[in-house]
Amino acid sequence: MIDYGGYLLLGLGSGAVIASLALGLVLTYRASGVVNFAHAATGMYLAFAFYELRETGDLVLPILGLPSRVHVVDTPTVFTAFLTITVLSAIVGLLVYVLVFRPLRAAPSVAKVAASLGLLLYFQALVQLRFDQQGASNFSVTSVLPGGAVDVLGVRVPVDRFWLAGLVLAVTALLWAIFRYTRFGLSTRAAAESEKGALLVGLAPDRLAAWNWMAATMLAGAALILTAPVAGLNSTTTSLLIVPALAALLLGNLSSFPATAIAGLGIGMAQSVILRVVTTSAWIPDWVPRGGVQAGLPFLVILVVMARRGDALPTRDSLAQARFPESRRPVHPIVMVAVLGVVASIGLLTFDSNARLGLIITLVSAVICLSYVVLTGFVGQISVAQMAIAGIAGFMTANLSADHGIGFPFAPLLAIAIATGIGLLAGLPAVRLRGMNLAIATLAFAVAVEELVFKSTAFSGGLGGTRVPRPELFGLDLGIGARGSAYPRVEFGFFVLVILLLATLAVLNLRRSRTGLRWLAVRANERAAAAAGIDVRSSKLAAFGVSSALAGTGGVLLAYERQTLSVDSFSVLLALAFLALTYLGGISGAGGAIFAGVLATGGILAVSLDGTAVDFGKYQYAWTGVSLILTAVFNPEGILGAWHQGVARARASIRRATRPPLPADSERSGAAGQQLEDVNG
Secondary structure (H helix, E strand, O other): OHHHHHHHHHOHHHHHHHHHHHHHHHHHHHHHOOOOOOHHHHHHHHHHHHHHHHHHOEEEOOOEOEOOEEEOOOOOOHHHHHHHHHHHHHHHHHHHHHHHHOOOOOOOHHHHHHHHHHHHHHHHHHHHHHOHHHOHHHOOOOOOOOOOEEEEOOEEEEHHHHHHHHHHHHHHHHHHHHHHHOHHHHHHHHHHHOHHHHHHOOOOHHHHHHHHHHHHHHHHHHHHHHHHHHHOOOOOOHHHHHHHHHHHHHHOOOOOHHHHHHHHHHHHHHHHHHHHHHHHOOOOOOOOOHHHHHHHHHHHHHHHHHHHHOOOOOOHHHOOOOOOOOOOOOOOHHHHHHHHHHHHHHHHHHOOHHHHHHHHHHHHHHHHHHHHHHHHHHHOOOOOOHHHHHHHHHHHHHHHHHHHOOOOOHHHHHHHHHHHHHHHHHHHHHHOOOHHHHHHHHHHHHHHHHHHHHOOHHHHOHHHOEEOOOOEEOOEEOOOOOOHHHOOOHHHHHHHHHHHHHHHHHHHHHHHOHHHHHHHHHHHOHHHHHHOOOOHHHHHHHHHHHHHHHHHHHHHHHHHHHOEEOHHHHOHHHHHHHHHHHHHHOOOOHHHHHHHHHHOOOOHHHHHHOOOOOOOOOOHHHHHHHHHHHHHHHOOOHHHHHHHHHHHHHHHHHHHHHOOOOOHHHHHOHHHHHHHHHHHO
């Protein structure tokens, strides 16, 4: 026990970064009701910018398209660098609020989640473009806090852990005092309770929210700057620190600064002890990833808190009045599928090797994106766990085929069934959760699966990856592999196309069916749907089941397409990218999934632009993030919705142009003529 007490103190460092990020989340939520999933990614960029400034004297700017960096000073001190990044943090926070979240105040939760995920993708891409690819990530990350170590309970504990914990507690006390005793804090609380009431008494809610967003961003930057020597600074994983921060936020009831800080410190300390246990206990198998057990703790915390606080139906005062993207009823689904099949078949038969591979990637991606259409577009349930479910199906297909000798098509069918069952388990919280709460729960689930399952050597094959056997049916080779220009094989392309056509037809018919109408009713108003006799619980679970089956099918196709699977094949960031692309394409219809497949990384659009002035592949994630933000703010209907609106306007113009002229009497009669025109229109 004494040994574990020392490791509790070692966890103060990681607990400090979790608590600091969670405090920033409390600020933004109390100010504008937004859970910012990009909070850690924003702090990651600021931390990279700080250490780059210390190393070279250059300030890396956060807007792609502008000069990447400006030279500030030849030999910056810690103070000047920290002051510069603090000012930059305030500017970034202000821009994020004014340009992104202020226009989304009355938007549905799916739009706010989409915008924050777009920001996450953007900052993730920004760091990789302006630091990693330039080699600047090799700078030294040195602590700006006092060094040294002390022996506590038999464990050597660095002094900076105590400094970090002390700073977090000091900031917590300051924020608590500001919000309890100052006019600014009281005004923020009043505006959060009632924006109209705040306006009536002369307060400016937008100005208050802007100041809080600036403070939260400064806190995120400072937290990751100070904790980088302890928690590390990685362009891929640092942004996922948002998950334990969200767990602390929930334990603090999204409002309490002291409870949130204590919860964050506690999670970090508990993770340190867990790591000690899994690395020293002989009874834990070697195939269990040590870091994965740590990642499972925030998911467990989130699951327990959500289960206790969720409601089977939303309360009357929490009913969202914002309109979701319109889901149009397909008129001729067979014709739509036939046209898609003909166009894709021509491409498979005529394209060269590179274009054919891009088309196949587009088809596979569209299958995965259909799962988002069913769950988010039809039922309004925001899930980030689809790629985790797809990964389970993909890895299971490889393991069942290679290790257990189960051939095609039984191995993929069994894998899809297993993935669907796990998806239903992941969907159980949806019975009591919705909106951002469900997005938080599924994000934590996706991170836990990636860290605990996909990184297990028994499941994924370790660093060498997992080889996927070729699919063969009645002696017919359906695999993708071939030599030279024959790769990818046309047979595999048609195999994927048939699966996509069947899945698309099923989704289109679901939208036309009574089940689809029930799902749309649940999406629009759960209480009204329940009052009309719809079983909301079974409707949500059914949607999760169908969505999981589609995601599992896409995961199997992705496994056959890539031939060798690794942890990165089904990463959380890839799941966010697919959700972003589906929202961009039009998340309320099957056509949106097809558009999303066209826009996917390595898809037909990327291949078409390869070698042109547009470096699409290099800036894919950044472009996706910006496009998602713009779509959420200005065009929630997505590309599919814009297409339908354009077609409707064209038809209206044709009708007006071909309409017979009005009688002369009605033209001279203003009121009567206008009435007749309304009737004819």
